[in-house]
Amino acid sequence: MKHLLLTTIAAALLVGCVTAPHNTIHTSAQTGDIIAVKQFLANGADVDAKGVSEWTPLHIAAQFGQKEIVELLLSNDANVNAKDLWGKTPLNRAAEFGSKTIVELLIAKGADVNTKDKQGVTPLQYAALSGRREIVELLIVKGVDINLNESGPTPLNISIITGRVEIAQLLLSNSADANVRNIDTKTPLDLAYEWKRKKIANLLRKHGGKTGEELKAEGIGDPNYQNKTK
Template identity: 40%
Template sequence: MDAAAKLKRSISRQLSSGAARVWRQLSMEPSSLDPTPRDGVEAGDGSGAGSAAALLAVPENLDATMRLLFAACQGDVAGVEELLGDGVDVDSIDLDGRTALHIAACEGQGEVVRLLLEWKANMNARDRWGSTPAADAKHYGHFEVYNLLRARGAKVPKQKKTPMAVSNPKEVPEYELNPLELEFRRGEEGHYVAKWYGSKVFVKILDKDNFSDANSINEFKHKLTLLEKARHPNLVQFVGAVTQNVPMMIVSEYHQKGDLASYLEIKGRLQPYKAIRFALDIARGLNYLHECKPDRIIHGNLSPKSIVRDDEGKLKVAGFGSLSLIKVSEDKSQMDQTTSKFNSIYIAPEMYINGTFDRSVDVFAFGLILYEMIEGAPAFHPKTPEEAAKMICLEGMRPPFKNKPKYYPDDLRELIQECWDPTPSVRPTFEEIIVRLNKIYANCTKQTRWRDTFKLPWVRPEKA
């Protein structure tokens, strides 16, 4: 295929927004797995979408793909053949992932179906609901078309509904992704790396047992709403979710450099200026979450494992919205009793005892993470996380500052101590933390420049 033909084929698959609107207005046959049937119209009664469409001329603003689907709906064999002969891709799809074969099967247009099969149309193509042409033909009672497709080897998918399946296709969320667009590469324990339109993404496969009741489903919907609206350079970006197909998934941007925990295991203690720069990245992301309107977002599970590094070495916060919280008042929340208790050295005392808490629990965790970046090891290492959490939360102990004073620029140690203060009201907000860290970072860079420019004459330069 030459370059011109490839370009034409590529263009034919694109949908203009105007054409998409026209297509929906025409109310052509939906998927057999679409939970909403035609507006009170039974298949094959002559008053369906195909009959209505036949009374209309093809709108001028439809692109080649839409013209193909329109012709298939009308049973216009000559029109379909002409468009295919002009180079229109036989597997062109509409906004819902439906091909001309889907449409012809829905309408029972046997001659169009035969023509499309001669042009090697994909018999097992799935739309956004997971339906195939054969499933559509069977659903609408067009058994001649169904038998034809089955004789050619077409498959009929089993209908599986998710707990979040909507009753009206107009209610399908904006973030909904077609699972067939994900090319899985590797994964373990429900976490996968996949390719989505050429870009690597991180995919979390959701356990169906987690959606056994209405409350868990509502909590998950709320989480997706939080992920969708949270947009900041220091937050891992939410790509979308699969909620209308089994299994359900959450898709987010992928960062191959891994998380902060792995980085600290390799690097150990960080230079003060680098630790402060990292801390600023974390603080900016959390400050955005805490200032979200109308409801503030509490992370509640912050740790080095929930912080990733991007390709430029900047940090991004992940994992927010993962906890089930009960809102007690405007500023106070509490862990859902049904949530299994986790032992983490980064958990604030008020959360550890399952009391009410506010956004300052993230500040508490932040203080321990900043301490770890400067010291090179978690608090009370090599104690287990369970033992360390008990020492911090129940016994009121705090890890000692072991490094030399030069590793703690002015105000940094005091800032850490305020962050992990047992009294939540004493802990600074992230807005205040950012201001203080900026001042500390400015002083660090000045000292670094002074050391780099002032060289003692008897000190020999290091060899490369």
């Protein structure tokens, strides 16, 4: 079960990891060739042109950490919330692959911090999965719905499964639900015990976390999947 869960999470992280074709604005965005990107735009290239996997140049620049290219594309009115074949926006890509600066740039231009891809995965879930504490913190500051979840583990449960104590602490300190049930009706504390995450279990206790059996004994019952969705 544990192996299957980790495999599922990893699959969500890796979906769409492809490279752009050669000799296009997309390739120039990937390699950080700002002169070439400027020339493409000057020659009338569509700033939101979709290439392989429906990636726009902004998707690629965001994923590969090309800050100057991101700034250039945004200054040319690139669609900050464009979605690729998997429903991922440039913010999903930046949160997933760890560029805080680019995440800041995208949000400043109106990127939806609660956007969900076709699997229902949010930027916060990707950042938690990748262990990007600074990005998790930034998304929280920018008003992300910390308990929003439509697919798979919540950000808190992801931090438990992956053993990321600092991220779990950050989430709990910012009102992550310590007793939300997953699809198997397990609470975060149940998961912490199952995965032998003693430090995180202690954190959960400090934030009111309880096991499913404890909640049931208190008369709360055994609810079905209760992750918050939108």
